[in-house]
Amino acid sequence: MKKYNIAVVGATGMVGRTILRILEERNFPINNLYVFSSMKSAGTSIQFKDKTYIVEELCETSFDRDIDIALFSAGGSISTKFAPIAAAKGVVVIDNSSAFRMHKEVPLVVPEVNESDIINHNGIIANPNCSTIQAVIALKPLHDNYNIKRIVYSTYQAVSGSGVKGVTDLENGLANKPHAFYPHPIANNCLPHIDVFTENGYTKEEMKMIDETKKILNNFDLKITATTVRVPVFNCHSESVNVEFYKDFKLEELKEILKNSPGIVLADEPENNIYPLASLANGRDEVFVGRIRRDESVDSGINMWIVADNIRKGAATNAVQIAESLIKLIK
Structure with missing residues (x-):
């Protein structure tokens, strides 16, 4: 099975931590995991499976590495600034904020409802309101x-x-x-x-x-x-x-x-x-x-x-399901 390089933005927040837990529960195929947060939480550690990860401060060069999918849950202002940067570098962003939901070119996806819309993304897929x-x-x-x-x-x-x-x-x-x-x-x-x-x-x-x-x-x-x-x-x-x-x-x-x-x-x-x-x-x-x-x-x-x-289906689980649908549809 192919494995993917995954980033979680807002990893120390309520939804971010739940995303990490669900990625683990659903055994998402991860090669490398990167966890980002604000300066306030940077440097703290997060346990994922049997490994400890140090949280990095999100910055404009955070995506200057081989990341396939980034799950954002850090609020609209962070998504507005950093999601386009990530997308421009080839990362597919799954965004939990309201920043892009009503943009015509951004799919707004609930996999049980409109999974096929995922393929129309231009680097950003929006997670709907809970x-x-x-x-x-x-x-x-x-x-x-x-x-x-x-x-x-x-x-x-x-x-x-x-x-x-x-x-x-x-x-x-x-x-x-x-x-x-x-x-x-x-x-x-x-x-x-x-x-x-x-x-x-x-x-x-x-x-x-x-x-x-x-x-x-x-x-x-x-x-x-x-x-x-x-x-x-x-x-x-x-x-x-x-x-x-x-x-x-x-x-x-x-x-x-x-x-x-x-x-x-x-x-x-x-x-x-x-x-x-x-x-x-x-x-x-x-x-x-x-x-x-x-x-x-x-x-x-x-x-x-x-x-x-x-917090789960209304945010974190739906985001992870979008990622699962994405890798299924791009095979």
């Missing part, structure tokens, strides 16, 4: 079968989606200490405010879900609205998704389609109190779907509840 990833995995097979007309997203997003500072704010709040990161206490609260507000009254997180869903499903005529909410849960995002179709459906057939679709675990036995939970999805790579029922206010619609680990 909330979008878990939603489109459930939406794609339904769109293929029933043709989606409208989507209403309502999300319940864990503090780990904000990184270490969000987790710390919840920990402090639960210990009756003051908050420092969110605009209001997150403990015992729900904040309808993720990212900054835009001129149309939506937050950037809401607009990301709207725009990214259209791009991934390759349907820019879809009608989509969203409300994204931060909740006092440490990990795993939950979503209430209302979908209206052009075609009618049989509910049991629709559930069977979801059950047999890649990346999905159907957890839909309300009579036995079985439905997707954050505690069930935590540490898992699958997307859990349940509470599936007709929306009786429209001719052809459903409500469903979707839960996934936002």
